[in-house]
Amino acid sequence: MLAPAATPALESLRADLEGSLGAAAVLVRPEDKAGYLTDWSGDWTGDAVAVARPGSVAEVQACVDICRRHGIGIVPQGGNSGLVGAGFPPASGQAMVIVSLSRLNAIRRADAANATLDLDAGCTLQMAKDAAEAIGLQFPLALGAQGSCQVGGNAATNAGGVNVLRFGMARDLILGLEAVLPDGSLWSSMRGLRKDNRGYDLKQLFIGSEGTLGIVTGLCLKLHPKPATIETAYLGVGSVEDAMAISALARGELSELVTAFEIIGTECLALTRLVDADLASPVSPAFPVHVLIELSCGRRLDGRALLEGFLADMIAQGLASDAVVAQSGRQARRFWAIREGLVEGQARRGYHVRSDVSVRLGDVPAFVAAARAFAARDWPDWVPQVYGHAGDGNIHFNLLPPIDMPRRDAQDLGRRITAGLFAIVEAFHGSISAEHGIGRARTGAFWDGLSEVERRTMRAVKDALDPLVLMNPGCLIPLAEEKA
Numbered sequence: 001m002l003a004p005a006a007t008p009a010l011e012s013l014r015a016d017l018e019g020s021l022g023a024a025a026v027l028v029r030p031e032d033k034a035g036y037l038t039d040w041s042g043d044w045t046g047d048a049v050a051v052a053r054p055g056s057v058a059e060v061q062a063c064v065d066i067c068r069r070h071g072i073g074i075v076p077q078g079g080n081s082g083l084v085g086a087g088f089p090p091a092s093g094q095a096m097v098i099v100s101l102s103r104l105n106a107i108r109r110a111d112a113a114n115a116t117l118d119l120d121a122g123c124t125l126q127m128a129k130d131a132a133e134a135i136g137l138q139f140p141l142a143l144g145a146q147g148s149c150q151v152g153g154n155a156a157t158n159a160g161g162v163n164v165l166r167f168g169m170a171r172d173l174i175l176g177l178e179a180v181l182p183d184g185s186l187w188s189s190m191r192g193l194r195k196d197n198r199g200y201d202l203k204q205l206f207i208g209s210e211g212t213l214g215i216v217t218g219l220c221l222k223l224h225p226k227p228a229t230i231e232t233a234y235l236g237v238g239s240v241e242d243a244m245a246i247s248a249l250a251r252g253e254l255s256e257l258v259t260a261f262e263i264i265g266t267e268c269l270a271l272t273r274l275v276d277a278d279l280a281s282p283v284s285p286a287f288p289v290h291v292l293i294e295l296s297c298g299r300r301l302d303g304r305a306l307l308e309g310f311l312a313d314m315i316a317q318g319l320a321s322d323a324v325v326a327q328s329g330r331q332a333r334r335f336w337a338i339r340e341g342l343v344e345g346q347a348r349r350g351y352h353v354r355s356d357v358s359v360r361l362g363d364v365p366a367f368v369a370a371a372r373a374f375a376a377r378d379w380p381d382w383v384p385q386v387y388g389h390a391g392d393g394n395i396h397f398n399l400l401p402p403i404d405m406p407r408r409d410a411q412d413l414g415r416r417i418t419a420g421l422f423a424i425v426e427a428f429h430g431s432i433s434a435e436h437g438i439g440r441a442r443t444g445a446f447w448d449g450l451s452e453v454e455r456r457t458m459r460a461v462k463d464a465l466d467p468l469v470l471m472n473p474g475c476l477i478p479l480a481e482e483k484a
């Protein structure tokens with residue numbers, strides 16, 4: 001357990017960090033730190049003794065050594081696009097240092113023959129995608145925050161996004177990882193091997209660990225062939241049941257070429273219009289559920305014909321009521337702007353109950369029905385917004401508070417609503433975090449939901465790697481448990 005640091009001790013810590021990294025790389029003034037201490041949604045604000053910005057792996061090691069010597073917690077920070085309050089310390093409580101990876105952003109090696117990309121953890125996801133494109137390949141991880149989130153953050157959160165259906169989560173796209181451990185040593189598995197069965201696959205421990213086991217400094221990413229064709233369709237359907245039936249048929253009949261399958265409850269369209277008032281839906285808003293399907297393939301397959309034939313069948317079978325296939329890249333981007341705009345629109349609307357849950361594919365319709373019934377019965381003034389990566393069983397069931405409700409009241413009620421929602425997820429044996437992680441937002445619910453053996457194993461891993469609880473204290477594992 002870390003001792004609370006007194007002010008002279010903090011001054012000495014800052015001096016040591018500045019001595020090692022240079023004064024310009026250690027931010028201590030409130031106005032310099034501010035950008036690192038609030039999240040994208042505005043739901044979370046925090047505080048930190050300092051923001052350290054190391055420019056090399058050796059400097060990351062120096063930061064860890066200094067913080068350990070001073071007995072002060074470290075929160076690694078990537079692009080700060082996380083949505084669960086994990087990337088900076090809370091405003092009250094134990095003093096901590098943020099180690100920002102943003103200066104560690106070099107592409108180390110793009111290897112077309114091996115179809116891999118070695119890079120620093122502070123590269124943004126967009127940089128990784130661009131570097132893959134530059135050698136004629138693709139890195140398929142794709143999410144709304146890709147211009148700002150970093151590959152180290154993607155690894156630490158095991159990010160998902162819109163292409164999980166075909167390419168898996170970040171976990172499935174990482175062949176090697178390099179991390180500074182809490183004792184300051186550098187651990188690496190950066191060999192770029194697709195097959196390597198030498199003992200425990202330790203990199204998997206760091207993937208999804210949310211900065212609680214070490215600081216990821218480098219990654220070897222698995223690249224995929226760049227598709228010659230990407231086809232996008234926007235559908236109007238009558239129900240979530242029909243949408244999920246289409247999803248199952250699409251995967252089977254289109255030979256796993258489907259890269260994305262998203263549902264948008266049409267109640268969400270109003271949010272998109274908050275961002276772009278001119279963004280018209282390609283099909284009638286009268287259909288209760290809209291679906292985005294994306295298919296991609298190499299040049300020897302006719303993706304357009306495959307998709308159009310499939311959609312004609314769906315309409316003939318009565319599963320889809322209307323469908324529009326994008327005739328250009330621009331039109332496809334307009335379709336996606338509806339999906340992405342609703343997320344932005346929600347943030348503009350202000351505080352809302354945000355969830356990121358998953359259930360088995362066959363349970364998606366019943367889960368959505370149960371959650372809607374719960375909201376209508378117990379919280380009739382709140383407006384549900386249902387959308388998500390439904391092809392993966394991942395649903396965002398969010399609720400907007402009444403427009404005139406003060407934020408603090410909404411947040412108080414929001415906690416009760418979230419608890420009710422999670423009880424429904426549990427009844428379906430689902431997950432309260434499909435891809436955003438646990439952070440500080442879900443720690444209690446996560447820990448309470450574990451069995452005794454799960455908790456014991458989780459703590460054993462934490463104790464083995466981080467016995468001093470140096471790394472992101474209070475994130476993932478409740479502080480009281482870490483200190484127990």
Ligand SMILES: Cc1cc2nc3c(=O)[nH]c(=O)nc-3n(C[C@H](O)[C@H](O)[C@H](O)COP(=O)(O)OP(=O)(O)OC[C@H]3O[C@@H](n4cnc5c(N)ncnc54)[C@H](O)[C@@H]3O)c2cc1C
Pocket residue numbers: 040075076077078079080081082083086087088101121122142143144145148149150151152153154155156157158159160161162209210211212214215216217343435436472475
């Ligand atoms: C508009 C929008 C859309 C989004 N869509 C999706 C989506 O579709 N799918 C999805 O999965 N997520 C999504 N997210 C959430 C977020 O973008 C991801 O969780 C992302 O992977 C976080 O990366 P980051 O670099 O911003 O990490 P941060 O927010 O900086 O940190 C997140 C966590 O990772 C840890 N961390 C960061 N970097 C490192 C490192 N180098 N070493 C060790 N730990 C580290 C932090 O301590 C923290 O616990 C979205 C966010 C926004 C704002």
